[in-house]
Amino acid sequence: MSSSPHDFLSLTPGHFLIGRPLTSLPSPLQEVRSPSSNRYERLEQIRLHFWNRWQKEYVSELQQRCKWRRNHASLKIGDLVLLQEDNVAPLHWRLGRIVRLFPGADGTSRVADIETI
Structure with missing residues (x-):
């Protein structure tokens, strides 16, 4: 060579x-x-x-592991979310709205109270 x-x-x-x-x-x-x-x-x-x-x-x-390399939009109170449930087909997952956020030490909210619709 x-x-x-x-x-x-x-x-x-x-x-x-x-x-x-x-x-x-x-x-x-x-x-x-x-x-x-x-x-x-x-x-x-x-x-x-x-x-x-x-x-x-x-x-x-x-x-590429883009999931951990890209910043996504932050959650906000009032955002509409889809609640993923085990043993339930995706078309039957419930909708919910964020009513309260719990930010972590880094300021990013990963936990929320959700009101189902």
Whole structure:
């Protein structure tokens, strides 16, 4: 591998997993002998270990978690809200109106008294 930045951009997960792009043709089967089989098993363990770490540590970080990164409009007294209820279909959830807010230490209200409609 050279030190060219372009070379790093062309690497795919397949290069790390099997040493070539995933779309490339499979290598021809060869007769496996005893010393080689131990090496093959070890390479398979390394490949599986890498794939598990890739999935758990890298791929999961690619997902944006916008819910916690964006500020939403603050609740206000008089706002109309939908009350989510377990074991009830969404079309049957009740409507409510905020009558009192309880701000936390950071000034953001996460608890409210609600009057159902």
